[in-house]
Every structure is written in C-alpha cells, then in structure tokens.
Amino acid sequence: MDTADRALVDGVLAGRLRPLAKAITLIESQREDHQARARRLLEALLPHTGGAMRIGISGVPGVGKSTFIEAFGLYLIEQGLRVAVLAVDPSSSLTGGSILGDKTRMELLSRDPAAFIRPSPAAGSLGGVAEKTREVMLTCEAAGFDAIVVETVGVGQSETAVAGMTDIFCLLQLPNAGDDLQAIKKGVVELADLIAINKADINPTAALAARAQMKTALHMLRPASPNWTVPVLTLSALEKDGVAAFWETVLRYRETMTASGEFAARRRRQAAAWMWELIDAGLRRRFRRHPRVKADLPGFAAAVEEGRTTPSAAALALLAHLQE
C-alpha cells in the first residue's frame, strides 16, 4: 500500500470525515485500479470493524423513514453517539436520484458533525448496490461510528439484502387498516425483529388498533428466535414521540441476542453468505466474459427457445467452456 492510501487508512481510523468520504468514493468506483485500492483499504480496516450496532430500517415510501431516521439520529447524538446513515436503493439509477440524494431530507442531521449521511451508490443491480453498502458500512465502523442505520426504500428485494447485513431489522408501518396485510403478503414482516407503527399522533386509537392487529398477525408466524418476541411499538417521528423507547428496545434486543449467542451467530452467518454471494457473482462474471461462451451463447439460447436442444444440455455444454 502506498503512502497516500496509508494516510487514508489512518484518517479513517482517526474518524475524520474527509478521508472517510474519499475511501467510500474508491469503494464505489467502477474503475479496476480503484477497486484494487479499495480492496487493500478494506483489508487494512477490517480488524477495526464490528463495533457498531447495525440497524436496518424499512417501510413503504411515505411511512416516515427519513423523518424517523433524523429524529433517531439526533437522539443518539444527544446520547453522545456518532451515527452513520446509508441507503440501499436499487432504483436510484432509474429515478436519476437516490432516496437520500434530496438535500432537504434529514437536513438537521446532515449538518451535525457527529453524523455521516451517504446516499445509495447509483450502481445498477441490487447485488452491486448491496455489496457496496456492506463495504461502506464496514468502513464507517472502522471510523468509529457507534450506530449505522441502513435504510431501504421498501420495494423489491432490497429488504432481504438489508436484513442480511444488519443486526436488527426494523419495519415502520402506517396506522392504516390493511397496511399490515400488505407487509405480510410481501414477506417483509417475517424479516422484522422490531415493528413500529408510525404517525401515531394523527389518530392514537387507530395506531393502537394497528398495533394489536400486527401483534395478532405475528402470533401466526414462526418466531425467528426462541428468545425474542417481535415487539410492536407506536411512534410519532414528527413529534419525536417513542424515539427513546425505540432505542431502548434496540439495546434490549442486543443484550438478549448477545446473551444467547445469536448476535454473533447472525454476523457469522451474514459473513459466510456474503462470501458466497461474491463467489456467485464472480463466477457469473467469468462465465459471461469467457470468449467461447460469448461466441456460443446466442446460438444455444436460440436452440433452447426453439426446442432444438434441452436447457440442461445447453447449460452443460456452455459450462464446459470454463474448463478449457
């Protein structure tokens, strides 16, 4: 590693924001030489990671995620903690702006020196975006952040990706009848370790009814841990009501899961799954780049579509090229 990158590592480890931003730019870059430097940086930073509480936040657009994350972030800063906010938003390249790109979002938090807000990398595939977000998360941990909030827009597969990189996955819900059914249908309730009904200030009775309904629904799901019953809180992100209770619940979760060994086990599982994702992605890339695969793939695809050969025969023939 050259002296410039050494200085970058030292800057990140000292918790300075400029070197942190620079390191993240390298991680998110598509350039081969940047990628190589980013890999070396991450190797150097890895021994200093693992210290933060990794919190995933999901919910449909409009539920109040950014309002909540700002209130929550400012609350944590009041407690003397440093907070990083990252986002997984696979749609950012389509919409032309990431969910955190809008400057008016989390305005107070973004101005606070104890906070670091990073919009979603504008790379195409979810796999790519999630991979970068994981690496950015580790870099923030090495920089000494106590809490890392990973936000997802709540569409597509991004929830699974965020649940797969965080210690606790939290779902924000609206106090509307039927919102729980939508979330259950999407399978996102099964991922949740904590659920909060937001906008309780609008109609507290409706919020309590939504809470009771969600609790009933949760009874029908198989619990992910024998030691943890998914709590359903009510919240007003706008009035900052319930934010302290939310953090207390996160801490209780960490204590409980640490005592049972599940906290460390989840991280181990996530690290192994991440490795396999990278292996899968690497194999796919190698396969698609192979000159003979490139040459033969269109012909085989056409033959399969027209029923002249079977998918398995075509796959075997193409995969055999990798051994050449």
Ligand code: GDP
């Ligand atoms: P996001 O799309 O999930 O990030 O949602 P936003 O945080 O942008 O919030 C969407 C709208 O709901 C905004 O107009 C917020 O001011 C409003 N909102 C968010 N939280 C609350 C809340 O607790 N109570 C009320 N009454 N409005 C809220």
